[in-house]
Amino acid sequence: METTSVSKMQFALFCLALWLGVQLEWVHCTVTYDRKAILINGQRRLLFSGSIHYPRSTPDMWEDLIYKAKEGGLDVIETYVFWNVHEPSPGNFNFEGRYDLVRFVKTIQKAGLYAHLRIGPYVCAEWNFGGFPVWLKYVPGISFRTDNEPFKRAMQGFTEKIVGMMKSERLYESQGGPIILSQIENEYGAQSKLLGPAGQNYVNWAAKMAIETGTGVPWVMCKEDDAPDPVINTCNGFYCDYFTPNKPYKPSIWTEAWSGWFSEFGGSIHERPVQDLAFAVARFIQKGGSFVNYYMYHGGTNFGRTAGGPFITTSYDYDAPLDEYGLIRQPKYGHLKDLHKAMKMCEPALISTDPAVTSLGNYQQ
Numbered sequence: 557m558e559t560t561s562v563s564k565m566q567f568a569l570f571c572l573a574l575w576l577g578v579q580l581e582w583v584h585c586t587v588t589y590d591r592k593a594i595l596i597n598g599q600r601r602l603l604f605s606g607s608i609h610y611p612r613s614t615p616d617m618w619e620d621l622i623y624k625a626k627e628g629g630l631d632v633i634e635t636y637v638f639w640n641v642h643e644p645s646p647g648n649f650n651f652e653g654r655y656d657l658v659r660f661v662k663t664i665q666k667a668g669l670y671a672h673l674r675i676g677p678y679v680c681a682e683w684n685f686g687g688f689p690v691w692l693k694y695v696p697g698i699s700f701r702t703d704n705e706p707f708k709r710a711m712q713g714f715t716e717k718i719v720g721m722m723k724s725e726r727l728y729e730s731q732g733g734p735i736i737l738s739q740i741e742n743e744y745g746a747q748s749k750l751l752g753p754a755g756q757n758y759v760n761w762a763a764k765m766a767i768e769t770g771t772g773v774p775w776v777m778c779k780e781d782d783a784p785d786p787v788i789n790t791c792n793g794f795y796c797d798y799f800t801p802n803k804p805y806k807p808s809i810w811t812e813a814w815s816g817w818f819s820e821f822g823g824s825i826h827e828r829p830v831q832d833l834a835f836a837v838a839r840f841i842q843k844g845g846s847f848v849n850y851y852m853y854h855g856g857t858n859f860g861r862t863a864g865g866p867f868i869t870t871s872y873d874y875d876a877p878l879d880e881y882g883l884i885r886q887p888k889y890g891h892l893k894d895l896h897k898a899m900k901m902c903e904p905a906l907i908s909t910d911p912a913v914t915s916l917g918n919y920q921q
Contacts, residue, residue, distance in 0.1 A: 606853025730772025
């Protein structure tokens with residue numbers, strides 16, 4: 557009798573475990589958007605994000621940096637993906653050490669934050685060759701960032717490589733992971749206008765190629781006013797007061813709110829007062845913005861001659877809330893933390909309605 561009872565209990569527990577396993581396979585997280593905000597599982601979100609580039613710090617630093625960002629009131633960690641460190645020669649890939657992108661994204665997930673993966677693969681970022689591997693220059697017939705088949709073939713191959721890695725580790729929010737946004741190309745708008753039809757064809761191709769990777773999360777193009785649907789065009793700059801998306805059903809996203817600026821050998825150290833930065837962020841949200849990313853939140857170090865551009869220093873400190881070494885920079889860190897806390901208290905009102913200003917009459921304001 558006792559043996560029979562135990563057997564029945566074991567069978568019942570087995571069935572329950574099997575049922576739960578099936579249910580977990582049915583769980584699908586969703587990321588969409590409307591004119592007000594990014595929606596995660598159907599809920600509009602006011603999101604604060606910070607740029608932390610994994611190759612500009614060491615793996616031992618990542619967890620501390622990310623938890624400090626979380627304590628500072630951030631919801632999202634943003635990073636570029638750097639093609640030239642991952643594919644130093646054609647078909648030979650490196651995702652070890654400082655280049656362990658999967659580990660970095662999983663560290664974000666462990667902290668309970670979201671991730672924004674800016675694949676590019678052109679990234680600028682004051683990074684050597686803009687992130688392009690040098691071997692790309694010697695591909696026969698290639699012309700960068702235009703309607704050119706050799707370039708598009710290489711770009712698509714790397715984009716699909718990164719997306720495939722993230723999918724295999726189930727790191728997109730649609731799979732239960734932390735990645736809620738991806739970016740294709742980078743600050744291409746001015747170049748697109750210069751190239752005319754070839755530039756526009758390239759933009760349309762890049763958007764279509766990205767969407768067809770099937771990440772299950774929205775894609776963005778920064779500083780690309782004519783980003784084709786469903787890709788969201790976004791703003792970069794010190795101020796984005798007058799930015800509006802190119803369609804009324806897209807949210808206002810600020811992909812780069814510059815916390816400071818990079819330094820050049822022989823030049824001055826650039827600083828941005830936190831009062832100015834905080835006011836710019838508050839005003840962007842007051843005007844309908846719902847996603848702000850600080851570029852940078854931690855700038856870090858350009859190791860191994862990775863700095864790109866004219867006389868860019870080894871330090872990429874950027875006057876960020878976390879300094880080059882990962883230490884908290886006050887008052888910038890604390891001031892922004894207080895701003896985030898205040899904004900989050902008003903989150904439902906800020907993203908559920910349109911702000912209205914009513915005059916009380918002359919001298920009554």
